Amino acid sequence: MLPALIVFLYLTIVLYVGIFAFRRSRGGAEDFFLANRSLGPFVFLLSLFGSNMTAFSILGSSGLSFRIGIGVFGLLASISAIVIPMSLFLIGARLWSIGKRFGHMTQVQIFRDRWEMKHIGTLIFILEALMLVPYIIIGVMGGGETLEGISSGFVPYWLGGLIVALVVMSYVFFGGMRGTAWVNTLQTLMFLVVGAITFIIISHAIGGFRQTTEQLASGPDVRLLTRAAIPKGTYFSYALIPLSSIMFPHIAIFCLTAQKMTSFRKTVIFYPICIMLTWLPAIFLGVMAAGQPRIVAALASKSPHFEDFRKEDPAAADLVREVAAGAIPIDNPEALILQQPHLKARLKILANSNSDGVMLQMLSTYAPGLLAGLLGAAIMACVMASDSQILALSTMWAEDVYHFYGGQSETARVWSARAFVVICTIVAYIIALSVHKYANIFDLAVQYAFSGYTALAPLMIAALFWKGSTKHGALAATLWVFFTLLFVTALQYHTQNLAPPSPAAPPNPIPGFPTLYREFNRIVFTQHRFLIVLPMFLGSAFLMFFVSLFTKKPSQQTISRYFNDQ
Amino acid sequence: MTESNHRPRTPPVLTALLTFIFLLVLFLRHDYWQWDTPGYLLFGFLPVGLWWQAGVTLLATLMMALMVHLAWPSHLEDQAATDHPR
Numbered sequence: 026m027l028p029a030l031i032v033f034l035y036l037t038i039v040l041y042v043g044i045f046a047f048r049r050s051r052g053g054a055e056d057f058f059l060a061n062r063s064l065g066p067f068v069f070l071l072s073l074f075g076s077n078m079t080a081f082s083i084l085g086s087s088g089l090s091f092r093i094g095i096g097v098f099g100l101l102a103s104i105s106a107i108v109i110p111m112s113l114f115l116i117g118a119r120l121w122s123i124g125k126r127f128g129h130m131t132q133v134q135i136f137r138d139r140w141e142m143k144h145i146g147t148l149i150f151i152l153e154a155l156m157l158v159p160y161i162i163i164g165v166m167g168g169g170e171t172l173e174g175i176s177s178g179f180v181p182y183w184l185g186g187l188i189v190a191l192v193v194m195s196y197v198f199f200g201g202m203r204g205t206a207w208v209n210t211l212q213t214l215m216f217l218v219v220g221a222i223t224f225i226i227i228s229h230a231i232g233g234f235r236q237t238t239e240q241l242a243s244g245p246d247v248r249l250l251t252r253a254a255i256p257k258g259t260y261f262s263y264a265l266i267p268l269s270s271i272m273f274p275h276i277a278i279f280c281l282t283a284q285k286m287t288s289f290r291k292t293v294i295f296y297p298i299c300i301m302l303t304w305l306p307a308i309f310l311g312v313m314a315a316g317q318p319r320i321v322a323a324l325a326s327k328s329p330h331f332e333d334f335r336k337e338d339p340a341a342a343d344l345v346r347e348v349a350a351g352a353i354p355i356d357n358p359e360a361l362i363l364q365q366p367h368l369k370a371r372l373k374i375l376a377n378s379n380s381d382g383v384m385l386q387m388l389s390t391y392a393p394g395l396l397a398g399l400l401g402a403a404i405m406a407c408v409m410a411s412d413s414q415i416l417a418l419s420t421m422w423a424e425d426v427y428h429f430y431g432g433q434s435e436t437a438r439v440w441s442a443r444a445f446v447v448i449c450t451i452v453a454y455i456i457a458l459s460v461h462k463y464a465n466i467f468d469l470a471v472q473y474a475f476s477g478y479t480a481l482a483p484l485m486i487a488a489l490f491w492k493g494s495t496k497h498g499a500l501a502a503t504l505w506v507f508f509t510l511l512f513v514t515a516l517q518y519h520t521q522n523l524a525p526p527s528p529a530a531p532p533n534p535i536p537g538f539p540t541l542y543r544e545f546n547r548i549v550f551t552q553h554r555f556l557i558v559l560p561m562f563l564g565s566a567f568l569m570f571f572v573s574l575f576t577k578k579p580s581q582q583t584i585s586r587y588f589n590d591q
Numbered sequence: 592m593t594e595s596n597h598r599p600r601t602p603p604v605l606t607a608l609l610t611f612i613f614l615l616v617l618f619l620r621h622d623y624w625q626w627d628t629p630g631y632l633l634f635g636f637l638p639v640g641l642w643w644q645a646g647v648t649l650l651a652t653l654m655m656a657l658m659v660h661l662a663w664p665s666h667l668e669d670q671a672a673t674d675h676p677r
């Protein structure tokens with residue numbers, strides 16, 4: 026229970042920070058939504074990084090590396106280290122400048138002003154909001170899973186998710202951007218420091234990495250030390266995914282909070298280092314866990330399919346539970362039966378279906394109570410990155426809808442945003458409860474949020490860098506993203522019978538759609554297995570360009586305001 | 592239009608060089624030549640594919656440091672300081 030108590034203590038501190046930020050508030054919309062554009066370089070770097078760190082970064086990536094190996098670092102982390110700082114450098118700094126000059130607080134405000142449009146902006150708001158909600162749900166799911174894991178099941182998933190949702194809602198409600206930024210800074214610091222210490226301690230507890238690596242290298246799991254499980258087309262398409270970062274409303278809005286543009290200098294330089302310090306241990310521990318029979322047994326025993334296994338082979342199932350609890354060492358003659366190839370493979374499949382819990386399982390198995398609690402709190406910190414998404418959504422609601430359609434009073438705008446925070450949290454919580462155990466954290470995020478935001482990036486690039494871009498180009502690209510997302514979701518639903526039995530199995534062609542294939546839990550593009558984000562992004566860029574060529578440009582006055590530096 | 596708008600921009604040669612560096616780092620991330628084998632284990636436990644990618648991440652830091660020192664868009668900050676909100 027000690028780890029759970031530490032996590033609860035941490036949640037209390039976080040709540041206090043939010044309330045303290047509320048006391049420092051000067052009132053007004055800009056103060057609540059953007060902390061009065063006053064964040065210094067240190068808070069800006071750490072809170073921006075913290076906003077990008079989600080349940081998916083830690084739980085999802087370590088779970089994925091448990092299943093497919095070290096390639097996850099190249100797949101997600103190193104490309105993020107290249108593309109995200111570059112997009113902050115090229116786009117983020119421009120957003121800051123435009124926000125400061127024209128008083129904008131959201132992306133849609135910039136688009137409306139830049140392209141002289143009204144209701145098309147509302148359409149972009151709706152699409153962005155629809156895509157942000159899954160991301161918020163991930164936060165609630167991660168919170169529930171973390172508290173459940175840390176407390177060894179004492180706090181059930183539904184209660185853990187509820188507690189996290191309430192804490193996040195409270196400090197966002199009171200503290201606004203200032204509270205969120207301070208909490209994110211605290212969270213990032215905590216994760217980096219405690220995470221590094223824990224990494225070292227777990228490495229000792231499992232007998233050093235060398236032994237585990239050699240064990241993996243000499244068995245069928247050697248593929249986890251390679252990238253053999255990742256199709257090259259999929260790996261290539263992931264290069265586009267980090268473009269979503271700057272299009273996520275919470276990141277774009279965050280770019281407007283810096284006091285000076287020089288805050289971006291340290292951020293873009295140190296961002297890759299922060300990524301490495303965070304993702305490398307998470308991914309490496311995920312791979313190492315695959316070589317730990319006790320961890321595999323523990324994950325398998327918590328799998329939703331374990332009951333089926335127990336019906337088939339009750340003796341083996343009991344043995345798995347005892348190994349998972351540490352009651353029988355894996356080298357005990359009794360437990361050797363679990364080393365038989367068919368049982369080992371079966372256990373791995375069961376464990377894979379519960380792989381997002383791998384990091385927490387490592388903690389509860391190997392880390393001492395106090396440290397497990399501290400790292401649990403640090404993981405909770407990343408999980409609670411949904412705070413900035415909730416704040417961004419409420420900012421967009423207040424500015425892009427309420428204010429745009431007539432709400433002029435600043436006080437009313439802030440209170441409408443606060444009401445939105447409450448509604449948004451309740452909706453996210455209900456959905457998190459209903460889809461739990463049915464949707465993998467990672468795939469949910471990639472399919473419904475990352476791909477969509479990546480495909481919207483051409484809008485931002487065109488708005489900032491191309492004088493010839495038009496609102497109709499933006500409309501065409503937005504509709505393309507909207508309808509492709511709908512199409513892919515519907516296709517995924519209707520092709521469940523075509524889904525191969527496991528993620529490792531080759532995809533099946535989808536009749537009637539010669540370039541589309543059905544994988545275990547997603548649709549891919551061509552036999553090279555490119556992610557669907559590739560055609561989505563290319564289509565969006567093409568429509569933005571092509572439609573803009575033939576439609577009316579904004580007035581020369583507007584173009585001059587935005588491009589007087591060229 | 593402000594005085595800062597007449598500041599000299601990043602020279603085209605430098606822009607081309609920085610673009611090349613960016614593309615090079617991007618290319619190095621796609622190390623398809625070491626895909627199916629663990630290869631050399633650095634310190635006895637770190638597979639080649641992982642330490643290569645960690646190296647790419649460090650290169651990204653160096654690349655961004657170069658961008659900031661050689662091509663910082665300071666004119667944007669000047670504009671924000673001199674222009675007024677609507």
